[in-house]
Amino acid sequence: MSAPAEVGARQLAREAAQWLALQDAGQLDTEQAAALQRWRARSAAHEALWQKAEGLRQRFAQVPAPLAVACLDRPDPDRRRVLEQMLGFGALLPLAWLGYRQLPLDGWRADLRTATGERRGLTLPDGSRLQLNTATAVNLDFAEGRHWLQLVQGEIALDTVGPLQVQTRDGLVRMQGAGVCMRERAQGCVVSVTRGQVSLQPLAGPAVRLEAGQRATLSASGVTASQPFDAQLPGWQQGLLIVDDQPLGDLLRELDRYRPGLLRWDPALEQLAVTGTFQLDDTDRILALLAASLPLQVHYRTRYWVSLTPRKKIA
Incomplete structure (x- = not known):
């Protein structure tokens, strides 16, 4: 699926999930119910997604909680406990399915992730500082001397003390003793350097070096021309x-x-x-x-x- 199509599919799934939540919470008045019908009639894709969500709700309503957890969850005690609570309270499984469409499966299974509106900061094993912005997912690998991070989705800020490689869907970002902010967008990963230097290596094309105060977009086919920005201006990290x-x-x-x-x-x-x-x-x-x-x-x-x-x- 192309990047624009994937973004459109996620938005459609998000809208369907919100309509389903409002309906099942008894929040729809006559006007809103009519608006939902108009949403469903907007296209065949809208109606197909709605029918699939309702079908999943009916199927999961009859699945025992332990079995559903065993089917849906990987061997992670904390995550299993959360899912058991969700199922125990009768949460809508169609919303979970729609969530998988909105946030890819890799995002749900990432080592670290934040929900919408949540921000999180932590210190990595090598002493580097990592901050995750809203709706972000990352994987980490610091075993046996490796210094590797994968940005699955969203936006991160890094303040590194040693060598570190960040894998994106479009290429690799290498840094050492640098500060950088990275945000995944449909057109690529926007990389902003606040301290030191970083190297951007696209999947195809030559590597490009960015200095502090420079910003560029890393796509699979190359790196856009760098643009200056104010690296001292406060932002979401604050x-x-x-x-x-x-x-x-x-x-x-x-x-x-x-x-x-x-x-x-x-x-x-x-x-x-x-x-x-x-x-x-x-x-x-x-x-x-x-x-x-x-x-x-x-x-x-x-x-x-x-x-x-x-x-x-x-x-």
């Missing part, structure tokens, strides 16, 4: 989202990475200019600040279904 005269649509797309559920906005809001520093730990507060400073309104259908519309003018 729990901040900083924008300077940025279109609101761009800000909301970034904010959506940190919010579980549906975040939608009227296209008329796309080009409103935004400047500010926002705390990522409270996305509801960010939406409130936007409503206070821009001509828009925030509508909460549920905690996980939020829409933004232009503020109505009072005659």
Whole structure:
């Protein structure tokens, strides 16, 4: 599957999972039920995914919890305990299946991963510092002197003290005593160097070296031209989202990475200019600040279904 098609499939699965959760929680009123029917009728793919999810729900509803855990889980006591709790409380297995579509199986089985909105930091066996941003998955291998990390999905920041190799789906990033931020996107892995030097080796093509303050995208076929950026500017590692005269649509797309559920906005809001520093730990507060400073309104259908519309003018 091509990268754009994979992104589209994940988005479709995400929408289906959210509709299914709202329906089974009894959250759908008449208007929302009609909206769900319109969503299902949008294409054959929409309806097929919905039917498959409902079919899985019926199948898993009759599977004993221990058997379901044995089928779904790898030999990991902590993960087995979580799944047993989920099954014991009657959680929707179709959502788990849709989650596998949204986050690839490798992501669910990764050594380290974060949920949507979660950030995590830890020290690696060699003393390097690793931070995982929202919805990120990585694998580690430091056995027998190896210094290897695989970025499966999402975004990481590294502050290394020795040699380290990071494998991405498009190539290899080598560094030693360097600081780097890496984010997987549909078009490739965006690599930003905050300290030292790194080498980017695509699957096909020559290696390219980046210096501190430079950023480039590593794709399978090569490396884009480097661009400068302010390496001292705080970012998600400090729990901040900083924008300077940025279109609101761009800000909301970034904010959506940190919010579980549906975040939608009227296209008329796309080009409103935004400047500010926002705390990522409270996305509801960010939406409130936007409503206070821009001509828009925030509508909460549920905690996980939020829409933004232009503020109505009072005659």
